[in-house]
Each structure stands twice: as C-alpha cells, then as structure tokens.
Amino acid sequence: MSPSDSTSSTQDPLPGDGRNETDNERxxxxxxxxxxELRVTQTGTQIIGGFLLAVAFQSRFPELDDYQVTVYLxxxxxxxxxxxxxxxxVSLHRLLFRxxxxxxxxxIGSILVRATLVGVAVVLTGTVLLIFDVxxxxxxxITAGLAVLLITALIWLIVPRLVTPPAD
Numbered sequence: 001m002s003p004s005d006s007t008s009s010t011q012d013p014l015p016g017d018g019r020n021e022t023d024n025e026r027x028x029x030x031x032x033x034x035x036x037e038l039r040v041t042q043t044g045t046q047i048i049g050g051f052l053l054a055v056a057f058q059s060r061f062p063e064l065d066d067y068q069v070t071v072y073l074x075x076x077x078x079x080x081x082x083x084x085x086x087x088x089x090v091s092l093h094r095l096l097f098r099x100x101x102x103x104x105x106x107x108i109g110s111i112l113v114r115a116t117l118v119g120v121a122v123v124l125t126g127t128v129l130l131i132f133d134v135x136x137x138x139x140x141x142i143t144a145g146l147a148v149l150l151i152t153a154l155i156w157l158i159v160p161r162l163v164t165p166p167a168d
Contacts, residue, residue: 081119117156125152
C-alpha cells in the first residue's frame with residue numbers, strides 16, 4: 001500500500017461537504033444507497049414481470065392481435081432485461097468486493113441502476129399501453145402509455161433538477 005492509499009482511507013476527501021468520512025466510508029455509504037434503490041425497483045419489476053408472465057396463460061391471450069402480441073413479447077424481454085440489470089450490481093459486488101474494487105463496484109453499480117430505471121420506465125409505460133389497448137382500444141393505449149411516460153419523465157428527471165440546490 002502506498003502512502004497515498006493510506007491517506008485516502010483516513011482523511012475526509014471532501015472537507016466542508018457536511019460529512020466527515022473517509023473514501024472507504026463514502027464508498028460504503030454509496031454502495032448502501034445503491035442497494036436501497038435496487039430494493040425499491042426490484043419489487044415493482046417483479047410484480048409487473050409476474051403479471052406479464054401470467055398474461056400468456058389467460059384464456060383471452062389468443063385473441064390478441066399481432067401488435068398486442070408484439071408489445072407483450074417486447075415487454076417480457078424488457079422485464080427480463082430489467083431484472084438482469086437490477087441484479088447486476090449484486091453479482092458485481094459478489095465477484096469483486098474481496099479484490100478491493102469498491103470504487104469500481106460503486107461506479108458500475110450506479111450505471112446499472114440508471115439502466116435499470118430506464119428498463120422500469122419502459123416496462124411500466126408498455127404495460128399501461130398494452131392494458132389500455134386491450135381493454136379500451138389502440139388510441140387509448142398509446143395515449144395512456146405516453147401519459148405514463150411523460151409523468152415518469154417529469155417525476156424522475158425534471159423534479160430532481162428543480163429541487164437541486166445551485167452550486168456555490
């Protein structure tokens with residue numbers, strides 16, 4: 001271990017940020033935040049994924065038109081991919097944490113969480129689109145899907161930017 005390594009693990013890397021923590025403590029805190037975010041997204045993804053898997057076994061499934069079947073299959077793939085993305089940080093941690101790669105785990109885990117959120121938005125939007133399309137009609141499905149996408153973008157992208165304090 002070089003002298004700079006021991007210094008970075010014992011001194012506050014961002015003095016004045018309101019936290020008195022070392023690099024290692026900051027990485028651990030960030031990793032725990034990622035895990036909490038994954039716990040929230042995992043539940044919703046599993047519920048929607050379970051719903052989608054059950055749809056194919058319903059008696060009305062053969063009545064779906066080609067568009068609806070295509071949307072359904074895209075959603076099943078998106079739900080599976082979103083689940084894989086959401087589990088990615090856990091696998092990454094399992095394989096790398098004993099190698100002292102916490103900085104990389106947090107960096108890549110953060111990217112995977114963002115990709116998971118994109119997947120959740122796609123699955124959420126598409127599921128609403130499909131349900132409205134089957135129950136009410138194509139125009140209602142597209143309208144409802146777009147409304148959910150816009151509301152999700154507003155809540156997830158615009159609101160955080162509005163409440164972010166200005167930089168000094």
